[in-house]
Amino acid sequence: xxxxxSGGSIQPIQHPVAGPAPDKAAGPLSLRVGPLTVRADAADxxxxxxxxxxxxxxxxxxxxxxxxxxxxxxRAAGTKLVDCEAWVPIHESQSFxxxxxxxxxxxxxxxxxxxxxLEPSRLILRAEIGDADPCLRAEMVLRIxxx
Amino acid sequence: MKIAAGQTDALARELPKAxxxxxxxxxxxxxxxxxxxYALVSGDDNPIHLDPELARRAGLPAPPVHGxxxxxxxxxxxxxxxxxxxxxxxxxxxxxxxFVNETGEFSGRIAQVTPGDSSGSxxxxxxxxxxxxxxxxxxxxxxxxxILKPGA
Numbered sequence: 001x002x003x004x005x006s007g008g009s010i011q012p013i014q015h016p017v018a019g020p021a022p023d024k025a026a027g028p029l030s031l032r033v034g035p036l037t038v039r040a041d042a043a044d045x046x047x048x049x050x051x052x053x054x055x056x057x058x059x060x061x062x063x064x065x066x067x068x069x070x071x072x073x074x075r076a077a078g079t080k081l082v083d084c085e086a087w088v089p090i091h092e093s094q095s096f097x098x099x100x101x102x103x104x105x106x107x108x109x110x111x112x113x114x115x116x117x118l119e120p121s122r123l124i125l126r127a128e129i130g131d132a133d134p135c136l137r138a139e140m141v142l143r144i145x146x147x
Numbered sequence: 148m149k150i151a152a153g154q155t156d157a158l159a160r161e162l163p164k165a166x167x168x169x170x171x172x173x174x175x176x177x178x179x180x181x182x183x184x185y186a187l188v189s190g191d192d193n194p195i196h197l198d199p200e201l202a203r204r205a206g207l208p209a210p211p212v213h214g215x216x217x218x219x220x221x222x223x224x225x226x227x228x229x230x231x232x233x234x235x236x237x238x239x240x241x242x243x244x245x246f247v248n249e250t251g252e253f254s255g256r257i258a259q260v261t262p263g264d265s266s267g268s269x270x271x272x273x274x275x276x277x278x279x280x281x282x283x284x285x286x287x288x289x290x291x292x293x294i295l296k297p298g299a
Contacts, residue, residue, distance in 0.1 A: 044188070047187075047188045048188045048189065050188075051181070051184050051185045051188050051189075051216070051219075052185075052188075052216070052219035052220065052222075053219070053220055053223045054219065054222060054223065055226075061219065061222070062219075062222055062234060062237065063215055063218055063219045063222070066189055066190070066191065066215045067188075067189050067190040068190075069190070069191075070189075070190030070191060070192070088193060088194065088195045088201065088205055089193060090195070090205075091213070091214035091215065091241050092240065092241055093238070093239060093240045093241060094214065094215065094218060094238070094239050094241075095236070095237065095238035095239070096236065096237050097235070097236040098235050098236065145205050145206075147201060147204045147205050
């Protein structure tokens with residue numbers, strides 16, 4: 001992830017989660033990651049647009065922020081919350097809600113809550129991205145499948 | 148959604164009609180090279196999309212196309228159907244996989260139209276969008292909130 005930089009942190013947070021009451025000994029069921037600095041570099045935007053069949057006109061494709069969900073700190077939080085040796089995430093749902101479009105070559109701050117649900121086994125990732133003001137909110141729901 | 152300059156012009160324009168259906172548009176097929184390239188540009192290198200053996204262990208007959216690639220390809224379809232609309236919110240449920248080398252079909256309709264008002268709130272056009280597999284199973288169900296593009 002060339003366009004994301006560190007500077008964030010991973011903190012336990014309190015969230016209502018579906019499924020049985022959490023086992024406190026098992027650790028937190030949700031973690032907050034960030035704020036992370038993220039950026040839509042023009043070259044990455046053009047490459048993404050090419051594969052997404054989006055216009056290559058310098059605008060940031062609507063779904064481009066999915067790229068930021070693969071930040072190592074977010075993956076680390078997911079791994080910490082899933083107590084399963086071998087698993088893959090299956091994408092169940094995704095949403096983006098924009099207050100305004102993203103621009104290329106500008107730094108944004110992204111804060112993301114990674115929430116573990118147990119029954120069924122899922123990770124829910126809720127992100128807020130903006131600069132001085134909010135820009136967009138995104139939610140990703142992943143079903144956890146043991147392999 | 149804040150009102151940008153020019154969006155109030157849309158208040159005076161004719162709005163789409165609820166119930167308007169969009170002609171089906173084809174998707175794919177996507178081959179493994181395309182999935183590898185999408186993994187690279189999106190950061191989604193989940194091996195289930197790239198490794199047939201892992202896909203098999205997860206109970207799938209072949210690697211599925213990335214859900215986000217399907218979602219991304221909805222947007223050019225909308226630009227063909229209604230180039231005058233701009234998406235501000237998009238929610239997708241990935242119900243069934245589309246596998247590598249399979250085709251699909253996008254379709255949709257205008258579900259609801261809420262006119263703008265004199266306070267500057269733009270008209271909102273709610274779309275229901277779908278994608279079916281070549282087996283005619285519903286693969287993707289989406290809801291898109293759109294507004295009229297300024298000057299469209």
